[in-house]
Amino acid sequence: xxxxxxxxxxxxxxxxxxxxxxxxxxxxxxxxxxxxxxxxxxxxxxxxxxxxxxxxxxxxxxxxxxxxxxxxxxxxxxxxxxxxxxxxxxxxxxxxxxxxxxxxxxxxxxxxxxxxxxxxxxxxxxxxxxxxxxxxx
Amino acid sequence: xxxxxxxxxxxxxxxxxxxxxxxxxxxxxxxxxxxxxxxxxxxxxxxxxxxxxxxxxxxxxxxxxxxxxxxxxxxxxxxxxxxxxxxxxxxxxxxxxxxxxxxxxxxxxxxxxxxxxxxxxxxxxxxxxxxxxxxxx
DNA sequence: ATTGTTGCAAAGGGTTTGCACGTAA
DNA sequence: TTACGTGCAAACCCTTTGCAACAAT
Numbered sequence: 001x002x003x004x005x006x007x008x009x010x011x012x013x014x015x016x017x018x019x020x021x022x023x024x025x026x027x028x029x030x031x032x033x034x035x036x037x038x039x040x041x042x043x044x045x046x047x048x049x050x051x052x053x054x055x056x057x058x059x060x061x062x063x064x065x066x067x068x069x070x071x072x073x074x075x076x077x078x079x080x081x082x083x084x085x086x087x088x089x090x091x092x093x094x095x096x097x098x099x100x101x102x103x104x105x106x107x108x109x110x111x112x113x114x115x116x117x118x119x120x121x122x123x124x125x126x127x128x129x130x131x132x133x134x135x136x137x
Numbered sequence: 138x139x140x141x142x143x144x145x146x147x148x149x150x151x152x153x154x155x156x157x158x159x160x161x162x163x164x165x166x167x168x169x170x171x172x173x174x175x176x177x178x179x180x181x182x183x184x185x186x187x188x189x190x191x192x193x194x195x196x197x198x199x200x201x202x203x204x205x206x207x208x209x210x211x212x213x214x215x216x217x218x219x220x221x222x223x224x225x226x227x228x229x230x231x232x233x234x235x236x237x238x239x240x241x242x243x244x245x246x247x248x249x250x251x252x253x254x255x256x257x258x259x260x261x262x263x264x265x266x267x268x269x270x271x272x273x274x
Numbered sequence: 275a276t277t278g279t280t281g282c283a284a285a286g287g288g289t290t291t292g293c294a295c296g297t298a299a
Numbered sequence: 300t301t302a303c304g305t306g307c308a309a310a311c312c313c314t315t316t317g318c319a320a321c322a323a324t
Contacts, residue, residue, distance in 0.1 A: 001323085002324095006278085007278075007279095008277095008278065008279075008322090008323070008324090010278090010279065010280085010322090010323095012279080012280075013279090028313090029313080029314080030313085042281075043280090043281080044280070044281045044282065044283095045281095045314090046280085046281070046282075046283090046314090046315080046316080047279080047280060047281070049313095049314060049315070050279085050280090050315090051279095053315095066203065066255060070312085070313065070314095071313085071314090081242075083242070083247055083249045083251065085249065086252065086253075092247055092248075092249060093247070094242060094245045094247050095245055095246065096241055096242055096244075096245040098238070098241075101235070101256075102258075104233055104235075105218075105220070105231060105233055105258050107233075108231045108232055108233040109232065110220055110229055110230070110231050111229075111262065111263040112220045112222065112229060112258070112260040112261060112262050112263070113260045113261045113266055114220065114258050114259070114260040115223065115259055115260045115261065116223075116258070116259040116260070117256065117257065117258045117259065118203060118255075118256070118257050118258075118259070119238075119254065119255070119256045120254065120255050121239075121242050121249070121251050121253070121254045121255075122251070122252055122253040122254065122255070123249040123250045123251040123252045123253070124249060124250045124252065125248070125249050126248040126249070129250060138298080138299095139299090143303090144303080144304095145297095145298070145299085145302095145303065145304075147297090147298090147303090147304065147305085149304080149305075150304090165288090166288080166289080167288085179306075180305085180306080181305070181306045181307065181308095182289090182306095182307095183289090183290080183291080183305085183306070183307075183308090184304080184305060184306070186288095186289060186290070187290090187291095187304085187305090188304095190290095207287085207288065207289095208288085208289085
C-alpha cells in the first residue's frame, strides 16, 4: 500500500484524496479538514496539511497559491486556469489555451530562464452579479 | 498637503513612497521598513503597512500578491508582468502584451464577469543559473 | 531496526488592529 | 473640534514543526 518509494498510502491520506476528488469547489485546507472529519473524526489539522503537501508533491492534486493568503486545493489535475470572484471569493475553472504565453514571455528581454507561470482571473460570479442587481433595486 | 479628499500626505507617507520609487527590486514591506528607517529611525512597522495599503489604494504604487505569502511592492505603476526566481526569490520585470488574454478568457465558457487577471512567471534568474553551473563542477 | 505516519500543541511568519496620543485642517 | 495619522504592542490567521507514540516494511 504505497504511493511510491517514499510514501505509503495510509487511510488518512486516502480519505483526504477522495474528499478532494469529490468536489469541484477548490476547498481550503480547513474546508478539507471539515470534510474529512466526518469520516475520521479524530484526524488532526496538522495531518491534513502534511498530506495535502505530500499529495501535491506526488502530483495527485493541484495546489492553488494565487492571490489570497489561503491556499486552495484541486482534485482535477489536468491543466486549466482559475477565476476567483472578487466579491464572495469562490473559485471557478476556466478552459483556455495559453501555451503560447511561455514562448512570448521568453522573448521579453529578461535574463531569467522561464519555466512556469501562474495565471488567475478575477471577476464577479453569476450569483454575485445577481446579488448586485437585487441590491440596486 | 493632501493626496485626495480622504488622505493627507504626511512625511512618513512621502518617504515611504520615495524609497519605493528609488528601487526596482520589488521590496517586501519589511525591506521597505528597513529603507525608511534610515531616514525616519523611529517609524513603526505598522505605519509602513498602513501606508503601503493606502498608497496602493490611491494608485501610487503597485502591490504584488502573487504566489508567495509575502507581498511585494512596486513603485513603477505602468502595466507589466513579473517573473520570480524559483531559487533565490528575486523578482524581475517583464514587458509583454497580453491584452488579448482577457478577451480569450471571456470566451472560455465561464459564467463569471471577468474584470482582471494576475499573471506571474517563474524561472531561474541569471545569477542562479551561474550558481548551478558552479555547483555542478 | 528502520523508516514513515499520526495527534497534539506550540511556535512561526507576515500582517492587521486597538489604543491613547499627536497633528493637521 | 473634527478627522486623520502615529508608535507600540498585542492579536490575528494560516501554516509549519517538534515531539513522543504508533505502524508498516
